[in-house]
Amino acid sequence: MFLAAFSPKDDREASPDAALVRRLLQNDVGAFEKLYDKYSRIVYSLVLRIVQQSGPAEEVVQDVFLQLWRNSAQYDAARGPFVPWLLTLARNRALDTLRLKSERQRRLENQTDELFSVVVAPQYEKELDEKRRAERVRALVGELNPQQKRAIELAYFQGLSHSEIAAELKEPLGTVKSWIRNGLIRLKEGLHTAS
Amino acid sequence: MSNCDQFREMYEAYALGALDPAERTALEAHLASGCAKCAKAVAEARWLVSQLAYLAPEASTSDMLKGRLMQMVRSEAKSSLPVSTGITTTPSGIPYWLSAGIAALLLLTLYFAWDAHRLKQELRAANERNQRNEQMIASTQHQGAASQQELTAMQEQMAKMRRENAILTDPASVKITLAAQKIQAPQMVAMWHAKYGIVLTGQKVPMPSGDRVLQLWLIPKAPGSKPMPSMTVRPDSNGNFVILVSNPPETSGNTKALAITEEPAGGSAAPTTTPKWVGAMS
Numbered sequence: 001m002f003l004a005a006f007s008p009k010d011d012r013e014a015s016p017d018a019a020l021v022r023r024l025l026q027n028d029v030g031a032f033e034k035l036y037d038k039y040s041r042i043v044y045s046l047v048l049r050i051v052q053q054s055g056p057a058e059e060v061v062q063d064v065f066l067q068l069w070r071n072s073a074q075y076d077a078a079r080g081p082f083v084p085w086l087l088t089l090a091r092n093r094a095l096d097t098l099r100l101k102s103e104r105q106r107r108l109e110n111q112t113d114e115l116f117s118v119v120v121a122p123q124y125e126k127e128l129d130e131k132r133r134a135e136r137v138r139a140l141v142g143e144l145n146p147q148q149k150r151a152i153e154l155a156y157f158q159g160l161s162h163s164e165i166a167a168e169l170k171e172p173l174g175t176v177k178s179w180i181r182n183g184l185i186r187l188k189e190g191l192h193t194a195s
Numbered sequence: 196m197s198n199c200d201q202f203r204e205m206y207e208a209y210a211l212g213a214l215d216p217a218e219r220t221a222l223e224a225h226l227a228s229g230c231a232k233c234a235k236a237v238a239e240a241r242w243l244v245s246q247l248a249y250l251a252p253e254a255s256t257s258d259m260l261k262g263r264l265m266q267m268v269r270s271e272a273k274s275s276l277p278v279s280t281g282i283t284t285t286p287s288g289i290p291y292w293l294s295a296g297i298a299a300l301l302l303l304t305l306y307f308a309w310d311a312h313r314l315k316q317e318l319r320a321a322n323e324r325n326q327r328n329e330q331m332i333a334s335t336q337h338q339g340a341a342s343q344q345e346l347t348a349m350q351e352q353m354a355k356m357r358r359e360n361a362i363l364t365d366p367a368s369v370k371i372t373l374a375a376q377k378i379q380a381p382q383m384v385a386m387w388h389a390k391y392g393i394v395l396t397g398q399k400v401p402m403p404s405g406d407r408v409l410q411l412w413l414i415p416k417a418p419g420s421k422p423m424p425s426m427t428v429r430p431d432s433n434g435n436f437v438i439l440v441s442n443p444p445e446t447s448g449n450t451k452a453l454a455i456t457e458e459p460a461g462g463s464a465a466p467t468t469t470p471k472w473v474g475a476m477s
Contacts, residue, residue, distance in 0.1 A: 040260075041254075041255055042251075044254055045251040045252065045254045046248040046251045049250075049251035054257075061260065062260060062263065063366060065264055066267065067367055069268050069271070071367040074448075080242070081242070084241065084242050087248040088241065088244075088245055133246070133249055134253075136249075137247070137249040138249065141247075152211075153247075153250065156211060156244065157251075161215050162213050162214065177208065180207070180208060180213060181207055184207040184243060187243065191246065
């Protein structure tokens with residue numbers, strides 16, 4: 001019921017990325033190579049930022065793209081745009097690797113294991129090339145106060161929870177929650193305004 | 196305050212993975228209840244959070260990675276890997292299940308830190324059972340004492356175990372955590388593989404009363420759809436069980452949640468009780 005609320009959008013299903021992913025179902029190696037060439041850079045950048053070492057980062061990138069190749073049917077264009085889905089997958093894999101490496105058992109569950117989550121781009125979202133998108137996001141997050149930015153980065157790149165960030169920054173839990181939420185709301189508003 | 200209001204400030208943190216367990220469980224239970232408004236807000240928050248990836252300093256992969264990956268992909272494109280139902284061996288003569296077990300352990304180390312110990316135990320136990328079965332098959336064939344029926348049953352059991360291993364260890368499997376609803380009980384974990392099916396595991400699960408059983412339901416996404424009945428099980432004396440659904444009645448893409456109810460022996464065509472465990476497809 002609740003997932004069905006997101007009806008497929010024709011323009012998304014017809015997006016070039018969705019078309020390439022569909023071709024993977026026919027074992028189209030050329031389509032895979034195009035997707036790799038297009039997105040391996042941002043995926044690797046993200047994963048390297050999380051795991052911090054090039055060797056393990058490349059292993060994660062390999063895993064992410066192999067998963068895309070072997071299980072392309074898991075991506076449903078009707079459930080959201082491709083790139084956020086791919087980035088979510090990459091982040092989760094990288095955080096898994098990070099936790100394994102440091103033997104951290106912080107989660108009772110697979111908090112970030114939302115590989116095939118519904119991702120919905122807001123109405124104002126337009127297709128941007130990766131470079132312009134990166135510039136826009138960096139500029140907006142750069143406007144946040146340093147502590148706010150730090151809290152968001154700890155959550156996103158290190159997978160820390162509110163409580164862990166509060167302990168790390170030695171700040172009250174409520175303050176950390178506000179920083180993160182308000183920071184993301186400002187990012188959202190900024191992206192909206194800039195679009 | 197509506198039920199949704201208490202979750203409004205959690206959407207972004209949930210998408211970020213920053214909620215503490217109690218908050219996360221509460222929000223997930225709410226989402227599992229079918230709140231379209233909150234589900235849409237969470238989906239949009241996921242998009243927003245995904246944009247943070249662009250904060251990472253730009254870096255480039257090595258050409259070797261692309262070469263290695265393309266080689267693997269081309270190789271796989273040429274040959275698919277069907278699930279065998281017989282006893283097969285690798286070119287080196289190592290039984291397939293054993294080589295698969297070794298590979299699976301490596302995969303476990305990489306991908307399943309969250310549950311590596313338990314999965315390793317399950318994998319080892321499954322491989323030991325496979326090995327015992329193979330020895331029994333060899334022994335009975337040698338003695339000429341086993342009927343064809345018994346041999347077939349053993350081979351089917353081995354195929355089932357291989358399939359369970361594949362589902363539990365393939366990184367392509369989707370994990371679904373089923374949280375207990377209004378009862379004090381550990382969560383259950385389901386792994387859903389697009390090709391091989393679902394493995395549902397429970398540990399220290401309270402025993403259903405009398406001869407009643409636990410039944411798995413697949414809740415379709417389509418509005419108005421009825422829950423799809425699936426396997427039933429009674430946990431063992433320690434409250435543990437593992438069930439394999441080789442051919443789920445619905446695809447994961449068309450399913451929004453899994454649920455467990457307590458039903459009369461033999462199961463029901465439609466749920467007769469409220470779910471005791473629910474897990475949303477993420």
